[in-house]
Amino acid sequence: MPARHLYIHVPFCARRCSYCDFSIAVRSVTPIDEYLKALRTELAQVASRDDAQRTQLLSPVRTVRSLSGKAARDALETVYLGGGTPSRLGGAGVASVVDAVRDQWQLTRGVEITVEANPDDINDIAVARWTSAGVNRVSLGAQSFNDAALEWMHRTHDSAQIARAVTILKRGGIDNISLDLIFSLPDELRRSWRDDLMRAIELKPTHLSLYGLTVEPMTPLGRWADRGQIVQGGEEGYEEEFLTAHEMLAGAGFEHYEVSNFGLPGKHSRHNSAYWTGGPYLAAGPSAHSFDGAVRRWNVSAYSEWIRRLTNGDSVLEGDETLTEENRIAEEIYLGLRTTRGVDILPEELPRLRTWESAGWATIDSTTARLTPLGWLRLDSLAADLAALRQPSSAVV
């Protein structure tokens, strides 16, 4: 199928958070015009590749001439502005990104347009511009409601700004709001995970994404860990907080539909769900990754290089990888197990899957195995275990 989902990477951040090793461009003043000009150029390139892909897929049933141009392209079902901090583009900048997308693609009537935002960028004027451009979902980087923890993370906002941002978004007509929270913080911060979850639930978001803190080497956090200045919460604490989140959010009506994601019924992230079903998606922006169903491609990650190439009219693609049959099988299993969709069961796998079931890691019905929250704590090893059974090389000859 041609792609119906578009990811746009907006790399700007006001400063680097202590735990973050993403590809970002730290700027006190966001170069909005420079970014938009380059993005428009790249979106035209992405649209041409989309045409070529569609032509290849559909040419036996349509004329080649009808397969290029905006009118022939499949309408997009989701557009996701991720980062970095897309809200650093402000009201007009975000609206211009959506306009640039509309110049190349039609959007479906019920399109989901998500913007990742930091709480301190939310104001009435920006939200009014976003809603008039069609933005209908905001993923807010809350991370914690504990001000000492937010300061330790080098976040640019405090807890009061999170609540204020949610109020402004709802007043402006965006009530599909996801909150990001980080768990497994070092004990010495004395942050109460239960309090954070309770404060998040009280704001009545439609969705939450929860991430366990990981210490990445080239970050301030990595350096603090090297110097022995912090001790990361242990595996036991990680598991306890993950299971606490499952219990509290399920009690508040959220469906734990993916290892890190919880949504009210009907409010799962449609964009991210497209990734997790292994479908194709388009992408633009520095370090953005796309997938056409067989080949994964990625862009140069440095913002300056991305700008340089587009200014010269060059491609920003940095590399690609064609999925082998083994990759495809491993990926299908991993993606299935990380969601409540689960994986189809092959009869010869049943004995192994029954051991997962007895350990409380999975539920099994006549056709499908699904991981439980206990199983999700072992996601990588269980997916590798099943993939090893299913690889072509493991077939008995």
Ligand code: SF4
């Ligand atoms: S706002 Fe997000 S992308 Fe930017 S530095 Fe912080 S964690 Fe990284």
